[in-house]
Amino acid sequence: MTPAENASDPAGRANASGRGIAVEGLNKRYAAVVALADVSLSFAPGEITGIVGKNGAGKSTLIKVLSGAVRPDSGTVLVDGHPVSLGQPSDALHRGILTMHQQLETFGGLTVAENLLLGTPHFPRGPGGMVRWRTLWKRAEAVLEKLRVEIDPRAPMDGLSVADRRMVTLARALVDDDGRMVILDEPTESLTAAEADHLFERMRELRARGICVIYVSHRLEEISAMSDRIVAMRDGEVIADGATAEFDRARLVELIAGPEEAKPSPAAIPASQRQPLLVAEGLSGPGVAPSSFSLHEGEIVGLCGLAGSGRSALARLLAGATRAEHGTLRIGEQEHSFGGPHDAILAGVVFVPEDRRQQALFPTFTLEEDVVAGSLEKLRWGRTPFVSRRAQKRAATAAIADFNIAAAGGEQLTQTLSGGNQQKVVLARWLSTGGRVLVLDEPTQGIDVGTRAEISAQVRSAVEGGGCALWISSDFEEILTVSDRLLIMREHQVVAEISPKGLSQAELLSACLPDQPDPAAAEAAGAHG
Amino acid sequence: MSTKPLSPAPAGAGAGGPTTVAEAEARAQRWRGLGPRVRRFGVIGTFLLAFAVFAILKPDEFLSWDNFSNILSSAAVPAIVACGLTVPLIMDDFDLSIGGVLAFIGSLVVVLQATNDWNYELAMLFGLLAAVAIGLLNGLLIARLGGSSFVITLALGSVYAGLVLWVTDSQTIYSGLKPGFLSFGQDSLLGIRLPIIYAIVIAVALFLLTERTVLGRKFYAVGENSTAAYLTGMPVKRLRTYGLVLSALAAGFGGMVLFAQAGSTYANAGSPFLLAGFSAAFLGAALRSNGRFSVLGSAISVVLVQTVATGLVIVSLPSWTINVFEGSILAVAILLAPQVRIWK
Numbered sequence: 001m002t003p004a005e006n007a008s009d010p011a012g013r014a015n016a017s018g019r020g021i022a023v024e025g026l027n028k029r030y031a032a033v034v035a036l037a038d039v040s041l042s043f044a045p046g047e048i049t050g051i052v053g054k055n056g057a058g059k060s061t062l063i064k065v066l067s068g069a070v071r072p073d074s075g076t077v078l079v080d081g082h083p084v085s086l087g088q089p090s091d092a093l094h095r096g097i098l099t100m101h102q103q104l105e106t107f108g109g110l111t112v113a114e115n116l117l118l119g120t121p122h123f124p125r126g127p128g129g130m131v132r133w134r135t136l137w138k139r140a141e142a143v144l145e146k147l148r149v150e151i152d153p154r155a156p157m158d159g160l161s162v163a164d165r166r167m168v169t170l171a172r173a174l175v176d177d178d179g180r181m182v183i184l185d186e187p188t189e190s191l192t193a194a195e196a197d198h199l200f201e202r203m204r205e206l207r208a209r210g211i212c213v214i215y216v217s218h219r220l221e222e223i224s225a226m227s228d229r230i231v232a233m234r235d236g237e238v239i240a241d242g243a244t245a246e247f248d249r250a251r252l253v254e255l256i257a258g259p260e261e262a263k264p265s266p267a268a269i270p271a272s273q274r275q276p277l278l279v280a281e282g283l284s285g286p287g288v289a290p291s292s293f294s295l296h297e298g299e300i301v302g303l304c305g306l307a308g309s310g311r312s313a314l315a316r317l318l319a320g321a322t323r324a325e326h327g328t329l330r331i332g333e334q335e336h337s338f339g340g341p342h343d344a345i346l347a348g349v350v351f352v353p354e355d356r357r358q359q360a361l362f363p364t365f366t367l368e369e370d371v372v373a374g375s376l377e378k379l380r381w382g383r384t385p386f387v388s389r390r391a392q393k394r395a396a397t398a399a400i401a402d403f404n405i406a407a408a409g410g411e412q413l414t415q416t417l418s419g420g421n422q423q424k425v426v427l428a429r430w431l432s433t434g435g436r437v438l439v440l441d442e443p444t445q446g447i448d449v450g451t452r453a454e455i456s457a458q459v460r461s462a463v464e465g466g467g468c469a470l471w472i473s474s475d476f477e478e479i480l481t482v483s484d485r486l487l488i489m490r491e492h493q494v495v496a497e498i499s500p501k502g503l504s505q506a507e508l509l510s511a512c513l514p515d516q517p518d519p520a521a522a523e524a525a526g527a528h529g
Numbered sequence: 530m531s532t533k534p535l536s537p538a539p540a541g542a543g544a545g546g547p548t549t550v551a552e553a554e555a556r557a558q559r560w561r562g563l564g565p566r567v568r569r570f571g572v573i574g575t576f577l578l579a580f581a582v583f584a585i586l587k588p589d590e591f592l593s594w595d596n597f598s599n600i601l602s603s604a605a606v607p608a609i610v611a612c613g614l615t616v617p618l619i620m621d622d623f624d625l626s627i628g629g630v631l632a633f634i635g636s637l638v639v640v641l642q643a644t645n646d647w648n649y650e651l652a653m654l655f656g657l658l659a660a661v662a663i664g665l666l667n668g669l670l671i672a673r674l675g676g677s678s679f680v681i682t683l684a685l686g687s688v689y690a691g692l693v694l695w696v697t698d699s700q701t702i703y704s705g706l707k708p709g710f711l712s713f714g715q716d717s718l719l720g721i722r723l724p725i726i727y728a729i730v731i732a733v734a735l736f737l738l739t740e741r742t743v744l745g746r747k748f749y750a751v752g753e754n755s756t757a758a759y760l761t762g763m764p765v766k767r768l769r770t771y772g773l774v775l776s777a778l779a780a781g782f783g784g785m786v787l788f789a790q791a792g793s794t795y796a797n798a799g800s801p802f803l804l805a806g807f808s809a810a811f812l813g814a815a816l817r818s819n820g821r822f823s824v825l826g827s828a829i830s831v832v833l834v835q836t837v838a839t840g841l842v843i844v845s846l847p848s849w850t851i852n853v854f855e856g857s858i859l860a861v862a863i864l865l866a867p868q869v870r871i872w873k
Contacts, residue, residue, distance in 0.1 A: 321760060345762040353760055360760070362753035364819055373750050374761045376743045385742040413819070429761070 019080050020044045021066070021097065021181050021212060026075035028061050028236075035061040036072065037236040043181065043212040048203060050227030050244070051216045052256055054420075054448035058236040059216050063183050066214070067099035068092035079180065093119070096180035098173045100166065100187060108158035112168050113140030115157050120175050146174045146209075147202055163195035170202055173211060181212040186446060188222060192306040193476075193509050200226055218448060220252050221477060232256065256449050277468045278318075278437050282327035287313025290327055291494035293487055295437065295468040300459060302483030302500065303472045306512050310492035311472045312354055315441045318470070319351030320344030331437060345374075350435035352426055354442045354472075360426040361414055367425065368396040368410035374429040399428040404454060420451035427455060431462055438462060438469035444478060456482045476505040488512055569816055572865065576833050583840035590843050598722070604835035605724035606783045606790070610802045611809040611827040612728075612735045613779020617772035618810050618822045619739060620751045622671060622678040624773060626663070627780040627806055628799030629689030633696070634660050635784025636794045640696045643705030650709070653785055660781030661774055663689070668770030678773075690799060703793035714789020724786050731779065732828040739824050748772065749821070808834060808859040815865035834858055 022042035028035045036058050043049055053059050064070035066077065068086035076083045079095050086092045092099070106115050113136045117123040124135035140153035149167045157165060166187060173179040184203070188196040203213055203226065217223055223230060223244075230247050232240040232255040240247075240255050247255075275297045282290040287310050295301050305311045316322045318329070320338030329336050331347050338344045344351065353359035362370050372379060372395050379395060381388035396410055403424040407417060414425055423443065431438075438459060444452045459482075463469050470487075473479040479486070480500045488496040488511050498511060583591040590596060610627055617624045634656045641652035667685065671678045716723050739745035750758040751768050759765045783802065788794050806827075812834070813826025838851050 319760065340762075340764075341760050342762040342764060351760060353757075358754075359756045360754075362750055362757060364821065365749070365753055369746070369749075373746070373758075376746055380743060385744060386737075387741060387743055387746060433762070 022078040022081075023062075023065065024076045024078065026062070026065060026072045028065070028070065028072045034236040036065070036075075039075070039233075039236070039238055041231060041238065041241070042078075043214065045180070045210040045212055046207050047229060048207055048213040048215060048227045050223035050230045051214060051233065052218075052220070052223055052230060052252060053233035054256055054450065057233040057256075057448075059233055060185070061236075062233070063099065063185055063214070063216065066092065066097055066181070066183060068097075090119075096173075096178040097183070098169075098179065098181070099183040099185070100169045101185055106157050106165055106169065108156070110157055111153065112144075112151055112155050112157060112160070113137055113153035115168055116140045116143055116153070116171055116175060120172075122175055143171050143175050144168075147171045147205055149202065161195075163191050163198065166191070166199060167202060170199075170206070173206060174209065179209075179211050181214065182206055183214045183216075185216050186218070187215070188217065188219060189446065189474075192308075192474075194306075196222070218446065219475065219477075220249060220449075224249070224252070253449050277332065279330045280318075280327065281330075283317065283324055283329055284326045285313070285317040285324045286322045287492055288317050289491070289493040291489075292327075293494050293497065295470060297466055297468055298463055299484040300463055300469045300471050300482055302479040302486045303470055303489060303494075304476070304479060304486055304508060304512055305489030309489040309512070311489050312441055313492065314489065314494070315351065315354075315439050315470070315472055318344070318437075318439050319349055319353075321351070345433050345435060347437075348435040349437045349439060350430045350433055351439045352430055352441060352443050354445070356419070356422055356426060356445070361422055363415035364413050366411050367400065367405065367407050367414055367417070368392065370414045370425050371396050371399040371405075371428045372432065375432040375434070395432065399432060403428045403458060420447045423447055423451070423455065424458075427458060431458075436467035438467060438471075440469060441472045442474065443471065444473065444475070452478065476508050480505065480508065569818065572812070572815055576837065579837050579840065583837075583844060586844050591840060596839065596843070600832070600836050600839050601725045602722050602790075603839070604831050605722075605728040606787045607802055607805040607809065607835065608728040608828050608831040609731050609779050609783040609786065611806040611813075611831050612732045612824045613776040613783075614806045615810050615813070615822050615824050615827045616735065616739060616748065616775045617678070617769070618752075619748045620769050620772050621755070622769055622772060624667065624682050624776045625679065625803065626667065626682040626686035626689060627776060628801075628803035629686035629693070630660060630663055630777050630780040630799070631784035631787065631802055632693045632794075632797075632799035633689040633784070634663075634781030635788040635798065636693045636697050636702075638710075638785050639702050639706060639788050639794050642707050642710060643702050646705075649707040649713075653710075653713075656781055656785055657778065660777045663781070664774030664777030665770065667773040667777060668766075671773065672766040672769035686799075686803075693799075697794055701793060701795055706789075706792060710789050711792055714786055715792075724790055727782075727786060728828075731782075732824060735775070735779075736824040736828075744768075744771075752822075804855055804859065805831065805834065808855055808862060811859060811862035815862045830862075 020043050022040075024040045026036045026039040039058070039062060051059050051062070061070060065072050065086070068089045068091045071087065077086055078084070084091075084095060086095070086097075089099075107118070110118070117136060117140060122139060124132040124139065126132045137153050144151055144153065147167065147170065149164075149171065151160065151164055151168060157168070160168070170182065170184075173182045182203075187199055191199065200222075203215070206213055215223070215227060224247065227244050230240070230242065230244050230252070231238055232252070234255070276294040277297050278295040280294070281292045283292070284290040289310070291314065303311050303314070313322070317324060320341045320343050323339070324337060329338075331349070334347070336343070336347050338347070341351065357363075362373060365373065369392075372392050375395065376387065379387050379391045381391070393410070399405075400407070400410065405417075405421050405424045405428070407421065414422060417425065423445075427443065440459065443459070444455055447455070459469050459471070471479065471482055473482075480503060483500050486498050486500050486503075486508070487494050488498065490512065496511065498508075500508075580591075610631060614624055614627055637659060638649075638652045638656040641647040641655060642649045647655075663685075667678075667682060670676045670681045670685075714724060718726055739748055747758065747763050747768055748771075750761070750763060751765050755765050758768075780802075784798070787798060809827045809830040810822055812830035813828075814820055814822045816826050816830065817823055834855065837854060841850050841854060842848070
């Protein structure tokens with residue numbers, strides 16, 4: 001137990017014998033890695049606790065223990081002061097502990113009502129196990145009412161937006177009065193600001209009903225705004241625990257990153273008159289309405305827009321993953337029409353896709369094999385078709401050092417690396433193709449503060465060598481820091497260009513919202529390119 | 530970090546214990562989590578144990594040079610088929626048509642020389658071209674048009690098995706095979722029977738292709754994550770087509786060797802090789818520390834399985850035990866190959 005934890009025991013915190021949920025002396029190791037080291041915490045009813053920490057700090061393991069997905073090596077979980085055994089997820093559910101995972105697990109083909117009530121004793125069964133649909137709709141409606149969300153209980157789940165699906169998952173906590181705890185893992189990932197606000201209101205609703213809410217996020221502003229109490233973890237230990245007011249942003253960053261790593265993001269250099277490297281004129285394709293813009297040598301351009309505004313579609317179009325329908329795309333002097341990613345790579349486009357696991361990583365490749373997979377042709381042994389082992393080793397070692405990838409060695413499988421290191425692998429692999437136009441779709445998604453800074457420094461140094469980057473992020477705070485210039489997308493179209501200088505997040509958000517009060521004014525606000 | 534027992538309540542509380550489902554889950558986890566070393570040595574140990582039993586029961590027969598040579602000779606065709614099959618498997622494509630392709634191409638080559646009196650070299654060349662065409666067709670339907678490899682090759686395998694009956698007129702053909710064709714399957718070089726040499730050459734070539742070349746690295750990348758491979762600029766459809774062509778080519782060549790070895794065509798020649806090929810490929814994946822399919826693993830597994838099958842005959846167990854054994858191998862190998870994506 002660290003001194004920090006004892007020092008900042010917040011007032012009104014429930015003790016182990018009272019109401020609420022507590023963990024005592026949790027330890028968990030995975031081989032040599034300590035995931036949880038003697039963690040003791042208690043969560044009072046009606047309290048929102050934010051948990052922060054790097055990837056690998058132990059947050060996920062703590063959540064998994066509470067949700068019954070992982071058994072600790074030692075230690076106890078106490079519900080209302082009584083030790084319980086959470087051997088599997090259904091044990092946790094029966095104790096009123098509900099977990100909303102980052103990747104939503106819902107039954108897409110079933111209705112909202114079924115998703116809410118299946119697996120609970122409240123699912124209405126008639127004679128012979130038949131479903132009593134009317135009762136089902138009514139009950140589901142009542143539950144959704146408690147959370148004050150308006151979703152048709154008869155709608156099929158996969159017809160809902162991500163935000164609405166999260167609401168339905170959240171509502172499961174209110175199905176009966178036994179709900180004790182709701183755990184949310186990065187709940188605002190891929191939500192728009194408005195949707196996130198809506199979610200926050202619902203979280204307050206849960207708090208008012210006496211449920212403990214545990215909230216894990218990398219988004220520090222949200223944590224500070226939403227939680228009553230903050231727990232910081234590092235290397236499996238609780239290093240700080242106190243009322244939210246005790247933490248300012250600088251302290252949080254320091255706690256998460258560790259004192260020596262907390263370096264500020266590199267200062268944005270002013271956009272000067274530079275050569276345009278990529279010019280799109282009236283470019284359109286699947287999910288992208290005719291858009292015109294340019295990227296200049298040496299600059300990072302942020303692409304902002306609400307979820308569904310076509311940001312990722314534009315990125316895929318530039319990367320050759322989808323085909324352009326109209327308009328022109330010039331890179332350097334040459335006009336291009338990409339038949340596939342292969343053509344885009346030859347033209348010098350480097351694309352880091354949004355979904356690391358589904359679209360980027362080779363999970364059982366070794367680290368060495370994965371970082372060189374984008375530049376295999378350079379590793380040929382003379383003119384033979386064979387891969388030169390020595391060239392591979394050299395290229396991989398250089399990439400691992402350049403990107404500061406933390407691994408046991410080149411032979412470690414990429415799937416066993418932490419999220420931040422996996423993202424570095426992906427970035428290193430694509431940057432090694434030698435492209436000059438970087439298209440980065442959410443490159444820092446789900447990554448801790450320290451690694452974010454490293455990645456933005458890498459991108460900065462890549463563009464300073466004569467490239468340019470288009471950086472997509474839903475995190476306005478981040479995009480304002482890293483970009484030299486901002487492009488705004490609304491309803492599938494690049495509609496404006498603005499300078500991030502002195503821009504507040506609220507101003508940026510309002511530029512992204514559809515139904516602009518005066519489109520001419522917004523256009524005029526930025527357009528000088 | 531030492532584990533201090535500090536909980537005031539009894540640590541193992543919730544004394545009712547976990548339910549059977551939880552236990553089963555934990556057991557499955559433990560089973561899957563078996564260290565790769567344990568898994569590999571377990572498999573190899575089991576085979577060594579079987580060899581020891583055969584050697585003790587029938588030392589003179591099992592441990593003879595003749596037997597060794599026989600085992601390798603009968604492992605040749607399955608090894609050729611299994612090594613070819615491994616290439617599409619690396620890319621997550623199943624090729625269930627190999628049994629049909631083997632019988633069809635083999636019969637075609639025999640019919641062309643025996644009934645149509647073609648030069649046997651020409652007949653063999655034609656057979657190889659036909660195998661390539663079959664591979665391209667598989668590739669078109671699966672890689673280009675996006676059909677499920679499992680269903681498409683299952684369906685086409687039946688088509689090719691049907692074509693066997695068409696070209697042979699449902700007859701067993703044992704006369705009219707050219708002497709050159711027979712010696713292609715039956716002669717020896719430096720005391721080693723030719724089919725063994727073909728199998729070794731093909732296994733080494735495919736090993737080098739998959740493990741040492743740029744192309745092979747791309748095959749594995751496609752199998753790991755085809756979307757990522759595509760976005761990294763790899764021609765995924767073409768690579769998958771190559772894999773299906775190679776497996777059809779290997780199966781077709783295997784069919785020629787088989788009928789040249791036997792000196793005739795025969796009914797239902799293909800199906801045993803389908804099972805043998807898949808058993809070997811999956812067992813090979815289980816033998817590797819990273820659980821990947823590999824040509825070398827498949828080749829070694831064919832020999833292991835063939836040795837046990839021969840041993841079962843030598844100790845005079847009834848022939849059905851061989852079927853039971855080979856089928857069990859596939860089932861157990863799938864359980865032991867943790868990375869194989871058939872789980873999903």
